Amino acid sequence: MGNSELQTKIKDAPVDPGCYLYKNSAGKIIYVGKAKILRNRVRSYFSQSHTKDPKTLSLVAHIADVEFIVTHSEVEALILENTLIKKHRPKYNIFMKDDKTFPYLKITNELFPQIFVTRKLIKDSAKYFGPYTDSSNMKEVLRIIKKLFAIRDCSFKLDEETVQSKKVRLCLNYHIHRCDGPCQGLISPEDYGITIQKIAQFLRGKTTETLEFFRQKMETAAKEMKFEIAAKYRDSYSALQNYSSRQSVEFNDQVDRDLLAIVTEEEIACAVVFRIREGKLVGKDSFFLEGVAAHEPSEVMQTFIQQYYEKALTAPQEVLINIYPKECDLLKEWLSELRGTKVAISKPAKEERLQLMKMAERNASLQIKEILLKKSQKEDYTPKSLIRLQTDLMLANLPRRIEAFDISNIRGKFAVGSLVTFVDAKAKKSDYRRFKIKTVEGINDFSMMAEVIKRRYSRQVREANDLPDLILIDGGKGQLSAGKQALMELNLDSLPVAGIAKRLDEIFVPNRNDPFLLRKDSPSLILLQKIRNEAHRFAITYHRKLRGKGEIGSELDRIVGLGAARKKELWAKFKTISAMKSASVADYCEIKGVGPKLAQKIWDQLHR
Structure with missing residues (x-):
C-alpha cells in the first residue's frame, strides 16, 4: 500500500471505539491497539507534535497498512485486543509467555460432573479453575479434594439412561468410601450437585463455607445415630481445618483480593500473583512477559491484568498492585463486568499489605535473576541492556x-x-x-x-x-x-x-x-x-583505608622509642587498623625489639 493510501485510511478512520491493526509491507500484523476514538488514536502516531520513544519511532517506520475493527464499547475493544494479541503475537506488543501448557482443574457440566486436570479451555459450559503455574500445588489441591469429597473418578458418560439401566458396575472407590456410587443411582443428582458446589467453593478459597458444610453433615449423621458416616465427615472436617491452618492469615476483613507485583529487568518482566481468599493466602502464581523493554511499567501492568484475568475467568473484589496500569478506570469497568459486582484496583496502604507486596516483588526479582543467569551461561548471549x-x-x-x-x-x-x-x-x-x-x-x-x-x-x-x-x-x-x-x-x-x-x-x-x-x-x-x-x-x-592508615601512622609517630623499622613490623604483623587496635600489650611484645614498656605506650596511644 502506498503512503498516500495509508494517509487516506488514517484520515477516514472511524470515530467509534474499537481495535486497530498495523501491518508491515509484507502484510504481517506488527501491532494491535485499542481506542475509545479510533481516528484520534491512529492519527497521534503520525503527528509531528507528539514526542515518541524509540519503540514508537521504530513501529511507525514499519507501518505500511492499517485495519480497523469497530466495537460497541471501549470494554469490548479491550477484550477484542486481548484476543487479537494472543492470536497474532505482534512484534511490538507485550504478551505473556505462551501459557497453553499451564494446567487447569475442570468441573464438567453433566448429570454427575467429573473433576480432572486439563490444559485446554473450551467453551462447553464447564467450570475451569486456574491456571496453575505450579503443577505440584495443583496436584496437592486435587489430592485434598479427592480425600475430602466422595466424587467419581471414572470417565464414563453417566446420563439418566446409563444410571437407570445400571450399565456401569460399582468400582473399588465406592467400597473404600471414595465415591457415593452415582453410576448405580445410589446418590441423587441433587445431592451430588451440592458436593460439586462445595468443591467449587473450596477451589475459590471459600474454606469457611466448606467447613460449615462438613460440620452440619457430621452433626446430622450423629443425631441420626449414623456414627460411621459422622466419623467420615469428622475426618473431612479435621483434614480441611489442618489444610486451612497451614495458610498464612494476612487480613482480617475477609475480603477476596489478588495482589499483583511486576518487576522488570532488561527485556523480561515477571509478574507474581498472590491469591487471598477469606483473609488467607491460598495460592501464588508467577508469569513472565516478553517484549517489555521499550514499554512503560504502566503499560506492562495494563497488559498483564488484561491477559491474566481473561485466563482466570473471574476477578476478586479487590486487586492490589505495585504499579498503576495505564487505563485503570477502564480495567475496573471490565473486571466489574467479569465479576458481576464492583472491583477495586489500588496500591496497598496498610503495613501488612505493603509487607506482602514487598514479598511478592522479592519473589519476582529472584525469578528474573534466575532466568537471566541461565541466559548469561549461553555462549552467544548478549544482554539487552x-x-x-x-x-x-x-x-x-x-x-x-x-x-x-x-x-x-x-x-x-x-x-x-x-x-x-x-x-x-x-x-x-x-x-x-x-x-x-x-x-x-x-x-x-x-x-x-x-x-x-x-x-x-x-x-x-x-x-x-x-x-x-x-x-x-x-x-x-x-x-x-x-x-x-x-x-x-x-x-x-x-x-x-x-x-x-x-x-x-x-x-x-x-x-x-x-x-x-x-x-x-x-x-x-x-x-x-x-x-x-x-x-x-x-x-x-x-x-578510607588509606585515610585510616594515615591517621594511625600519625598516632604511631608520637610514640617515643618507636622507629620506622618497628612501625613497619607492626603493619606486617597486624595488616589492618582494626587488628592493630584490637591487639593486647602481650601481642605487641611478640614483635622483635618491642618490650613491655614500649608495648604499653603503643596500646595507650591507640586507645586514647
Missing part, C-alpha cells in the same frame, strides 16, 4: 567491555582513583585496579581523573593489552573533558567515552554541549548507574 546502551549512546560497537573511573579524596588529601571493569554487563573483579594520586596537589578532581586515565591506558598500550569498548567516567562535563584530553595525548581519542553525573544522572558525551537524560526505567541507565556506583564504592573503600 548492552544493545540498548549501544543505541542510546550511538556507539559503533557493542560495549561488551566497559571500564569505569572514579576519584575519592577529602579536601585533596588521601586522593585515590578507582577502575572497575564490566564484561557483558557483569563485574569482572579480577580486572579492578586502584591508584594513588601521585602528580596532583590540592583539590583538583579534573587533573586527578586525567592522571588516572593516562596511567591506565599508557600501560595498556605499552603492554598491548585489550582496550575497552566504552570508558565511563563518574562526573560531568569537566571530568569528561579531562579524561578525553588524556586519551588524545595517548592517540586514543577514538575510544568511546561517556560521563554520568551523580545528581540527576545526566549523561555527558564528547562533542555535545548539553547533557541528556535517559528514562528512569531504561535498561541502559540502570546498567550505567550500577557500574558508576560500583566504581564509587571501590574508590571510597580504598580512600
Whole structure:
C-alpha cells in the first residue's frame, strides 16, 4: 500500500471505539491497539507534535497498512485486543509467555460432573479453575479434594439412561468410601450437585463455607445415630481445618483480593500473583512477559491484568498492585463486568499489605535473576541492556567491555582513583585496579581523573593489552573533558567515552554541549548507574583505608622509642587498623625489639 493510501485510511478512520491493526509491507500484523476514538488514536502516531520513544519511532517506520475493527464499547475493544494479541503475537506488543501448557482443574457440566486436570479451555459450559503455574500445588489441591469429597473418578458418560439401566458396575472407590456410587443411582443428582458446589467453593478459597458444610453433615449423621458416616465427615472436617491452618492469615476483613507485583529487568518482566481468599493466602502464581523493554511499567501492568484475568475467568473484589496500569478506570469497568459486582484496583496502604507486596516483588526479582543467569551461561548471549546502551549512546560497537573511573579524596588529601571493569554487563573483579594520586596537589578532581586515565591506558598500550569498548567516567562535563584530553595525548581519542553525573544522572558525551537524560526505567541507565556506583564504592573503600592508615601512622609517630623499622613490623604483623587496635600489650611484645614498656605506650596511644 502506498503512503498516500495509508494517509487516506488514517484520515477516514472511524470515530467509534474499537481495535486497530498495523501491518508491515509484507502484510504481517506488527501491532494491535485499542481506542475509545479510533481516528484520534491512529492519527497521534503520525503527528509531528507528539514526542515518541524509540519503540514508537521504530513501529511507525514499519507501518505500511492499517485495519480497523469497530466495537460497541471501549470494554469490548479491550477484550477484542486481548484476543487479537494472543492470536497474532505482534512484534511490538507485550504478551505473556505462551501459557497453553499451564494446567487447569475442570468441573464438567453433566448429570454427575467429573473433576480432572486439563490444559485446554473450551467453551462447553464447564467450570475451569486456574491456571496453575505450579503443577505440584495443583496436584496437592486435587489430592485434598479427592480425600475430602466422595466424587467419581471414572470417565464414563453417566446420563439418566446409563444410571437407570445400571450399565456401569460399582468400582473399588465406592467400597473404600471414595465415591457415593452415582453410576448405580445410589446418590441423587441433587445431592451430588451440592458436593460439586462445595468443591467449587473450596477451589475459590471459600474454606469457611466448606467447613460449615462438613460440620452440619457430621452433626446430622450423629443425631441420626449414623456414627460411621459422622466419623467420615469428622475426618473431612479435621483434614480441611489442618489444610486451612497451614495458610498464612494476612487480613482480617475477609475480603477476596489478588495482589499483583511486576518487576522488570532488561527485556523480561515477571509478574507474581498472590491469591487471598477469606483473609488467607491460598495460592501464588508467577508469569513472565516478553517484549517489555521499550514499554512503560504502566503499560506492562495494563497488559498483564488484561491477559491474566481473561485466563482466570473471574476477578476478586479487590486487586492490589505495585504499579498503576495505564487505563485503570477502564480495567475496573471490565473486571466489574467479569465479576458481576464492583472491583477495586489500588496500591496497598496498610503495613501488612505493603509487607506482602514487598514479598511478592522479592519473589519476582529472584525469578528474573534466575532466568537471566541461565541466559548469561549461553555462549552467544548478549544482554539487552548492552544493545540498548549501544543505541542510546550511538556507539559503533557493542560495549561488551566497559571500564569505569572514579576519584575519592577529602579536601585533596588521601586522593585515590578507582577502575572497575564490566564484561557483558557483569563485574569482572579480577580486572579492578586502584591508584594513588601521585602528580596532583590540592583539590583538583579534573587533573586527578586525567592522571588516572593516562596511567591506565599508557600501560595498556605499552603492554598491548585489550582496550575497552566504552570508558565511563563518574562526573560531568569537566571530568569528561579531562579524561578525553588524556586519551588524545595517548592517540586514543577514538575510544568511546561517556560521563554520568551523580545528581540527576545526566549523561555527558564528547562533542555535545548539553547533557541528556535517559528514562528512569531504561535498561541502559540502570546498567550505567550500577557500574558508576560500583566504581564509587571501590574508590571510597580504598580512600578510607588509606585515610585510616594515615591517621594511625600519625598516632604511631608520637610514640617515643618507636622507629620506622618497628612501625613497619607492626603493619606486617597486624595488616589492618582494626587488628592493630584490637591487639593486647602481650601481642605487641611478640614483635622483635618491642618490650613491655614500649608495648604499653603503643596500646595507650591507640586507645586514647
